[in-house]
Every structure is written in structure tokens, then in C-alpha cells.
Amino acid sequence: MIFFEEEIYEHPTTARIRRALPKASWVPIDRYQELFNKRHQNFKLQKKNPALILAKKHDNFVLPVPSGFGMGSHKNFYFSHMYNCLYDCKYCFLQGMYSSANFVLFVNFEDFFRSISEKIKEYKGQSLTFFSGYDCDSLAFDKLSGFADQALSFFNGLSNVELELRTKSIAIGSLLQREPLSNCIVAFSLSPAQIAKSLDSKAPSINRRISAIKQLADAGWKIGLRFDPLIYTSDWKELYSALFADIMNGLDPERIHSISYGPLRFPKTMYKKAASLHPEHKLFAFPMEETNGVVSYGAKIETQMHDFLKSELNNYISENKIFQCTI
Amino acid sequence: MSEFTNAESNMDPQFKFCWVIALRAEAKPLIDALKMKLVENKSLFPIYANEETGHALVISGTGSIKSAAAATFLKTYLKINDYSAWINLGIAGFFKGPIGDIYQANKVVLKESGAAFFPGLRLSKQIPSAILFTVSKPENGYKEKVLYDMEAAGFCEMAPSFSCNELTYVIKIVSDTPNASSSLITKHLVRELIEKQLSKILDIIAEIEILVEEEKKRLSIPNEVIEFEKRFKFTETNKYKFREIYRKWKVAFPSKKLDLSEFLNSQPKEIILRLEKEVLFNAEDWNVL
Structure with missing residues (x-):
């Protein structure tokens, strides 16, 4: 089922999707909000069979990242050509943020790129990083949307400007078909395999993600490794150690652009909503602490995990490539 | 108020399906198939129910406002739980035949105001879907490629607030088309159209019941x-x-x-x-x- 804003029916991205899904039912709407923001939606049930909504984004194409999100001291921005994700990760903040699990794809990529160009002009001479994959997965929908190919063509050759494609997807075909971009980081979100199997519903297994990482690295792409959120469980040290070893086995450390990690944290209202969606899941049965409206494992566990990860990752990569994400 | 009680637990009965249907002729095949009995006949809106199978049904009469009011009456009268599914079933005009085809409304538009609703999860493995316009008087022009009824928008305005949008369904069976005028519709024809789709309707119920059970489990207080x-x-x-x-x-x-x-x-x-x-x-x- 595809809902589309009538205004963008003739847009090339819409036409591409029409060709790819000739048997889908197409239902016209005025604006995506009339469907996406409706009251009394049930995120969990909707996630079983979400609809695709094709829309045009009109403003706020590029936004500054929340503090604590980026790497180092660069100027960091994010943009979201989609809302929501194909995957159904239990810890995902999107389930607490949106009332709808439907996918919104903003087809007017060109307006995102125009807005990014304006930011580059505004911050001329400064190093900028643009993050994709904050409100969605950057690549999971790529076969249908063709987003990555257009984004890479836009960013190709821009100096002092980096693009990060954050993903759990193994849909890397569009990347492997072209020469790697020196200013693009393909950043994979990862957890120990057993944890991912339990929490990352519908996402590719960790083995397949690691395999995709190695294919991209072998092809010359810069890789980001994102261990965010860190999940606490009884044998977490062994699990994370084994995960790092699996990833680094046969991977040239030179290909790693950066590694970041961050503790499991929720704004209080998001935690409540996520827990109400998965009341019987162990993730939401841990005695979390609440400080200043943020629900977390608490300082003691966070510090333990931070210290261990930093020390463990130092075995594989230099310290200046390791960052802690604190949002 | 309600005569129903669960003797064992002294709790209210747990209806999993709430049907809101305009005409008695549309409701009768379902009442018979699901063995529902009349439990309230003193108000504007007769209610039928079968506590054992978890089905309750209200006959709303024709019109969008009556549909909303009848749904509200049913909710209050039987103290329906917030995990129950709400289904508006009935006949509808369509721009094309054949008569007797069954559709799920994927978008319901109140023609007078343009207000739009998007009820239910898609049951695309079971039945096709179509856009539905709710009109205030019978539509004989079939100008657009949509279904036409007189109730669904009112139903969609209210029912999602009783459980959620994903447990609100609008199911329509084509009764009239440009080649088969609505003036030919009789009570007998209506019953026949619904009866012929009963097997499909029971399949749909089975699919929706899985969602209802999941919500019941999630929301129930131990x-x-x-x-x-x-x-x-x-x-x-x-x-x-x-x-x-x-x-x-x-x-x-x-x-x-x-x-x-x-x-x-x-x-x-x-x-x-x-x-x-x-x-x-x-x-x-x-x-x-």
C-alpha cells in the first residue's frame, strides 16, 4: 500500500517507485501529516504491516545534530530523507518519537542537497559532517528509493565536507558499483550477535553486517563502527570482546574512519512509550535510573561499560578515532 | 445496565469484535452465523451479542452521525475493552462491477468536509482495498473510482478512540454500480450479498483476532x-x-x-x-x- 501526496506523483523518485512496485495499491493524499500524525495509532500493530507514504518535504531539510552526537569538533548536521525504518529494534527511539510506524519517504532529494549546499556556503572553509540515518536507516530502503546513489553523486568531490550514511542494512549494491568516495563514511550500528538477535527484529544478522563491512572496506570505503546503544547483560564484556574480534578479523584498521559508542538512554516519555509497547521484554524490565528526565542504566554501569569499551577498542585502533556518544 | 456478567470471575464480558452495521438486512447473516442474540432493543440502536464467541453488534441505521452514535452506544452499553476490534460492515456503491465483490476501505473521506480517515491494517492477503467516500445522500453518478456509502466516516471518527486505528476496519460489499442501479436493492438482495461473502468475512475475523489477542495480552492487567x-x-x-x-x-x-x-x-x-x-x-x- 502506497500513499502519495498528489503533488509529487510525477516526481522522478515517485516514478522510479511506481516502476519498481507495479502491483501496489496507490492512494492519493493531500499531505503526509494527515495520515502520519493521526491520533489513536498503534505503533506496534502498525509495524506488522506498515504503509509507505511518499511525500514532499518543505522545510527544515538540514538541522544541527543534538550535542553529544557527532565526532570531534566538526560542525555536524543531520538530514532525514525518511521517517521510520524497516527494522524493528526494541530500543529504537523512533517508536517513542512517532505515533506512526508507517514509512515516510521524502522524494525531493534535490531540495535536501540544495539545503546542504547552502550550509556549505554558510560555513565556507570549515569542516562539516552531514549525518544521514538519524530518523531512518540510510540504506535499508535504498533499492527502492535510490537515495544513496544520488547523495553520493552530490557529495562526490566536495572538500572539507563529509557524509555519514548510518545503517544496519546490507543493501550496499549502489556503493559497490561505484568508486569509493573519500569523504563518505558508511557507519554500521552493531551489537553482539546474541543481543542483536533478540533486540534487532527484522534487521540483518550481525554476521551479515560484518560481511557487508568487509566488502565495503575491501572496495576502499571508509567504515564507521557504531556501538550505540550499548546493552547491559550479565556477560556483556565477553560478548562485546567477541564482537570486536569478529569485526576486526581480516579488516584493515586503516579503513576505519571512526568508532563511537553510547549507553542506552531514553528521554523519560520515550522510555514509557517503548516499555508500554514491549512490556514483557527484558530490555524494559531492568531497574533503570532516571536523572533529569533521562532514563539510563545509571552512572555506575555506564562508567564500567565506557572504561571497558575504550580499553578494548584501543587494542585495535588508535584512541583519536574513538568517540563516546553521550545523547 | 448490561445483563452480561462473567459468572466465574465476576468481570465484564470480553467482547473482541464490535460490529457497527447500518441495516438489519446487512446484519442478519452475521447475527445468524455468529449466533448472536438480541440483548438491547429499547433504544434507537438494537444490540446483538454472543459472549462466548466474543462478538457484539449494533444496528445504527443510515447515516454517518448515526454510525458514530451507535458505536459509542455499543461501547458504553457493553463496556467494551480497549483491545477490541471495531468493524463497519455494509453494502456500498462502486464505479464498477461486479456486484457482490468485497473490499476493505483503505481511505475513508467524508465527502461534505473532505475529512480523511485511514482505518485498519491492510488485509491485502484476504481482500482488495479501495477508497471510500461517505456521502449524505445516495450516490447514483459514480463519478469517481471509489466506493460510496453513507456511514463509514462517522464510524471512523469515533471507533479509533475506543481501541486504536489499527483495530478499526471498514469492509464493504458492492451492491450497486453504474450498470446496476441502487433502486434495485432489496432486503433480500442485501442479505444474499452478505451471505455470499460470509466465508471471506470469517477469514478476516480470524486474521483480526490475532491482533486483538496480542493487544489483549499487552494491555491486560494481571x-x-x-x-x-x-x-x-x-x-x-x-x-x-x-x-x-x-x-x-x-x-x-x-x-x-x-x-x-x-x-x-x-x-x-x-x-x-x-x-x-x-x-x-x-x-x-x-x-x-
């Missing part, structure tokens, strides 16, 4: 919690805290039972504290898997 809340005077804040820590405690200790006799001389805060301590102690060797 009997242990209800017992404690009856026995002890929890403030609203403590009731929330108790339910939350009980949920965590039960996940941590699924085979344990919360024994009322252990807490007879306790204050609500002490009960909460005790559960918190047990959960915290268990967290030292926490396994999320």
Missing part, C-alpha cells in the same frame, strides 16, 4: 495486580509505581506469584519497595536475552 489494588489503598501515583515495578518483577521472576498473605500488614509503599529490592538484587546478574 489478576494479581487487581487483587492487590482491591486490598490496598494505592494513591494514583503509587498505583502507577506498583504496576510498573510489578511488570518488571514478573519479567524477572516469571514463575513467582505475588502472594497477598505475605503483605497483609504492609503499606502500599512497602509493597513497592519490596518488589524494587528484589528486582534490583536480581539485576546484579542481569541477562537481557
